[in-house]
Amino acid sequence: MRTTLLFIPGNHPAMLQNADVFGADGIILDLEDAVAATEKDAARALVGEYLKSWKLDTPELLVRVNGLPSGWFEADLEAIACDRLSAIVYPKAGVEELYEVDRILSEVETRHHLNHPIGIIPIIESAQGVVETDDISYLPRLKGMLLGGEDLSADMEISRTREGAELAYPRARLSFACKAAGIDAIDTPFADVNDAEGLLADARTARSLGFTGKAVIHPNQITTIQQAFCPDPKEIFWARRVIAAAADAAKKHQGAFSLDGKMIDKPVIKRAEGILLRAGITDRATADEPK
């Protein structure tokens, strides 16, 4: 589950120290845009050391590396390659480049004797990337795709808005491609860290379009995003009832049945199962109706 992936600047020791306390599902240690060119070396060393020597349990650890064209990609990989690294987050992704990234990763894994492959979460943040989304989604190593709204808007020469209508098409395209490939669809971060209301609406929109999670640029955004992505108590109550009624119907060999006057069939049951899964509920007994 990657509902919240928190970006942490790779050159900020105090932030690294507390990165794991906020309840994010994953932490993206950033070596790219958050780090000035003059700080790249220091950040690379710090992030590498963090991955290799941090003694406490952490959520999934990812690193946003600098892309191949920057000339820093291979040095980044050398510093961070270890079994604790779950995946790299690769910026301004395109199909051709990701094949090359895959090849280099294989070499690094061999050289460092890693026990598991390093995954890739490409950031789709150019018009070309959006067009190539379907092809990218089936590349090896992919754990998900992340929409990068800011760079994409710059590439498209359009403005970002609070409501995000300008991202409707790439969002839809990316979420469908990810669903089809069975990988996570991660929505672009919401830039205004002081606008909790706007963030909630934005995250709800992403959820309604089929995204499984959202990138986070400030720890204070995490609970709001969790709130948007976690089903509300009424949904959970409904899902529990559907599952219970479905179990009864199965005993009676009924394919479809009625609940509160509405027809319940396989797709509805599947949706109910999805709601309980997202809520992290394994106990499917019917609970009291929420007030």
Add this chain to the structure above:
Amino acid sequence: MNRNSLGREIPDGFYPYDGSEPAQARRPIAMKATPKAPIFLHTISDVFDALDVKDGMTFSFHHHLREGDKVLNLVMAQAAVYGLKDLTIAPSSIFPCHQPLVPLLDSGVVTGIVTNYMNGPVADAVTAGKLQKPAVMDTHGGRARAIESGDLPIDVAFLAVPRVDAFGNGTGRFGKSACGSLGYLDPDLHYAKKVVFVTDERVDELIKPDLDGRYVDYVVTIDSIGDRAGIVSGTTRITKEPVGLKIARDAAAVIDGVGLLKAGFSMQTGAGGTSLAVVADIRKLMIERGIRARFASGGITAQYVEMLEAGLVGALKDVQDFDLDAVESLSRNPKHEAITASQYGNPRYRPAPLVDDLDFVVLGATEIDLDFNVNVTTDSEGKIIGGSGGHADTAHGAKVCVVVTNLVKARLPIIMEKVTTVTTPGSDIDVLVTERGIAVHPRRTDLFDRLRGSGLHILPIRELMDLAHAITGIPVRPTQTGRIVALIRYRDGSIIDVVRTKRP
């Protein structure tokens, strides 16, 4: 040397701490009322001429103007001009603005300090051993007890009062230097041998004075008693810092989880950014559930004023004001009541001090140890950086005392085997909330049972310390082996710990 019940070495001749419950019994001495009307003077120098001041006397002050106070420096500068020596000063707190005191320590004008809190150059000088006698550090309630019981006899109380009338009555609610409640000067007013009001605003008559002129010997009017903007010397904004917000969220969840948020509850919190965030979270829960608190107490901020005005809190019990919104509210809202230091926290106050009526208090910690003892007096190198203030008073009185702190600050773990200095005994601390987990005092099985199943990450305090050590390593702590520079006096008058210089 004796050892008190916490195992701390206490010099001979002092009453060692032996638990927070049995307060040392001592009847109050008689209050003193001045038989005649106060005498009005024009300068501090006039007051010194009028008073029979001598070497070795004790002068007291209050700290309601906090970092904006000018009176202490003015009076002590006059004492130096007068050639006085071997004075003890007893201000309720000392701030960085009192830096001019430092040379007076060197020159022997001041050889003793009794206070509840000190921070800045004077605290540094005391730590360095520049004060001839050990400083005595009280709690806010303990200072009132000490004065009223005769443990701290005061020869002259020099009290900054923002507005004084022709009868010597005074108030802090109004005047160009209005700083609100004057709760901490109440014992000085009633028990000092001589009382001097230092004001910068005279009026004919105060309709509802807070301070009774019958206890006042002299009134001196000067240009300025201080800068009231200086009362906003602490953090008065809700933190935006994510770790602080997480700690606050969890602290509010603890308070809710143990069942304290019910109609008619009472609370106190500090004025730090995290404490303010706890209040903000509690406020949200109160609004959601339609709960109203009976009262909030302590140092009052704009946040509590807003809650009073929104009807979320029935009354504010105000012993000091931390911002100008609070001062303004005290001057106009009858539900915003000023209380005295004794009413607030004196363990001998009868029927009971207000702290005993608190459902919960949220406090900070510079260090906390495996026995839950808290240090807010020194840093880990033994340098004096604060003091109890109301910490030990409220921790003892409140039904539940929640300490909020980062587990690691400035690369140092906050939990340790033994705190450098004990300010508040661990027996009075119930819950510790950090960003990496929550520890409940083993004595509070009731709280532990209530929090079970809450989803909060609760673990033994030793495991929390181990988590901190996994980040920082195990620090080597310096030991203080030198002479005693401060005695930490618990609220009942016993000595709970001492502060020493680093080397003999």
